[in-house]
Amino acid sequence: MFLNKMMQAKNFAVVNFRYTKTLSLSNIRLFQSNQQILQQTQAAEVNLEADSEWNQAKPFSEIPTDGALNVLRKMLPGGKYYKKDSVKLLTQWKEDYGEMFVMPAMLGRKAFLITNNPEHFERVFRNEGIWPIRPGSEALRYHREKYRAEFYQDIEGLIATQGDKWGKFRTVVNPVLMQPKNVKLYLQKMSQVNLELIDRIKEIRDPITLEVPDNFEDEINRWTLESVSVVALDRQLGLLKENRDNVAAKALFKNLTEFFTLSLELEFRPSLWKFIPTKTFRNFMKCLDNIQDITLNYVNNALQRLEKEREAGIERPENQKSVLEKLLRIDKKIATVMAMDMLMAGVDTTSSTFAGIMLCLAKNPEKQEKLREEILKILPEKCSDFTDSSLTNMPYLRACIKESLRLYPLIVGNARVPQKDVVLSGYQVPKGTQVSMVATTLLQNEKYYTKPKEFIPERWLRQSKEMANNEINEFKGTNPFIYLPFGFGSRSCIGRRIVEMELELGVARILRNFKVEFNYPVDEPFKALLINVPNIPLKFKFTDI
Numbered sequence: 001m002f003l004n005k006m007m008q009a010k011n012f013a014v015v016n017f018r019y020t021k022t023l024s025l026s027n028i029r030l031f032q033s034n035q036q037i038l039q040q041t042q043a044a045e046v047n048l049e050a051d052s053e054w055n056q057a058k059p060f061s062e063i064p065t066d067g068a069l070n071v072l073r074k075m076l077p078g079g080k081y082y083k084k085d086s087v088k089l090l091t092q093w094k095e096d097y098g099e100m101f102v103m104p105a106m107l108g109r110k111a112f113l114i115t116n117n118p119e120h121f122e123r124v125f126r127n128e129g130i131w132p133i134r135p136g137s138e139a140l141r142y143h144r145e146k147y148r149a150e151f152y153q154d155i156e157g158l159i160a161t162q163g164d165k166w167g168k169f170r171t172v173v174n175p176v177l178m179q180p181k182n183v184k185l186y187l188q189k190m191s192q193v194n195l196e197l198i199d200r201i202k203e204i205r206d207p208i209t210l211e212v213p214d215n216f217e218d219e220i221n222r223w224t225l226e227s228v229s230v231v232a233l234d235r236q237l238g239l240l241k242e243n244r245d246n247v248a249a250k251a252l253f254k255n256l257t258e259f260f261t262l263s264l265e266l267e268f269r270p271s272l273w274k275f276i277p278t279k280t281f282r283n284f285m286k287c288l289d290n291i292q293d294i295t296l297n298y299v300n301n302a303l304q305r306l307e308k309e310r311e312a313g314i315e316r317p318e319n320q321k322s323v324l325e326k327l328l329r330i331d332k333k334i335a336t337v338m339a340m341d342m343l344m345a346g347v348d349t350t351s352s353t354f355a356g357i358m359l360c361l362a363k364n365p366e367k368q369e370k371l372r373e374e375i376l377k378i379l380p381e382k383c384s385d386f387t388d389s390s391l392t393n394m395p396y397l398r399a400c401i402k403e404s405l406r407l408y409p410l411i412v413g414n415a416r417v418p419q420k421d422v423v424l425s426g427y428q429v430p431k432g433t434q435v436s437m438v439a440t441t442l443l444q445n446e447k448y449y450t451k452p453k454e455f456i457p458e459r460w461l462r463q464s465k466e467m468a469n470n471e472i473n474e475f476k477g478t479n480p481f482i483y484l485p486f487g488f489g490s491r492s493c494i495g496r497r498i499v500e501m502e503l504e505l506g507v508a509r510i511l512r513n514f515k516v517e518f519n520y521p522v523d524e525p526f527k528a529l530l531i532n533v534p535n536i537p538l539k540f541k542f543t544d545i
Contacts, residue, residue: 057423065102075270085528090438108274112434120424121437121481125488129419131167132491135434139266143288155333157341176326183497185319189230191386194509196240197223214537220351227502228346232339233302234322248294255290263530295340355534356408362518364455372511379512391504399457405485406443410531413439442482450475517541
């Protein structure tokens, strides 16, 4: 009897569960269907609104522009734009044509839109598509796709590739270079390089004035190449100490400088290189060949070392493997090209950024002292080691780096090719149009930043101690799309986390050891090539503390 009752109850429960489950699944399907209808309705409304905006907008042909011959005449000797660097040229164009204008097609280069409006930036970025297309680097792309195609074999890295080719390469290298846990694996090795930089500063500074020589930029370049090599190749090159006369390193520095100089001539100024191999073009190809040979030699030496270790049965733990070693398990060519690109792109860019930070801190001693107070909590002794948690507790250090990049940006802006039609300031901009978004004219504009000429790291703090809980940070920028030093979205700089750690470690270690001063004018401390590079001798004064 008892068992019968139990079985009846069980059968009722099963039937009830199935009925309830059927209702539940039915409700879920109904909910999903309603959500799908709602999303389709919203998408249709957005499309209707976009179509309406597009139909009411003025045609692209009415955007302010100039004739190709007139622009070309102004770019040639004696012309208004002749010999202007990229920043001054873009500033002059803004004065001549307004905040948005079309640079006409000329000498094999397509017409492209230039805008200085941050509201335009957001619209363009929101329509960049799955695989963002970044215009530019055409001569570099030619070198890898055509000139040295036998070497690259359709695996050409990230700098100049586009579309699906870029997307496949980025998908492979992203997990290795973008995950914070992987980046932190190099913390101690980078820290060791920084200790060598401290020793080098003490060695080369004048014993009376405590100033370093005019060529201190060379020491910074050595430090950045050493730092990136421990990540890319898992070895130091000895450039700061025993291997100072390394011929290959000196040649690499020289050719990298030429790369950025010649790129400016081919990308920004009128050139016939797409029709005939001009002298500048030939020099550029030779320069890229030299960079390829030098970096490839470094990579091949690392490959040989890894092969010897493998033959000897040496298997290092995952947390001791370099980027090169991790990528080798996936594809040798990808590993080789990525390591080469890291050595190529990680020197001058980081050196210029570091120089800007040092200048800002040297010229703002009260900010430098405030930062030092934060550093002393992390590094109580000069010989104290960094830990995995050290850099997470240094918000003012990160704020100082961000503020220096606002005052001394590395690049003039970003560029994209929107994959959908967009309307900018009432004008139609068809999909496929090259759009250059110039931020350098806005980063020190009082319309977007309070006291824009001043070095105020506090503007980047979420909540400074001096502010009441209900008080707004009045120094914070008004538009997040102006300040994008590492780019935006999926096409943002893949080395960002590595560079940030390199800068944070370097700045912290220097300020823990020295008071930094710069007793010279800083009217034009940088000159604009493809990137901004130091334009003055970096004769810093380093006083022991």
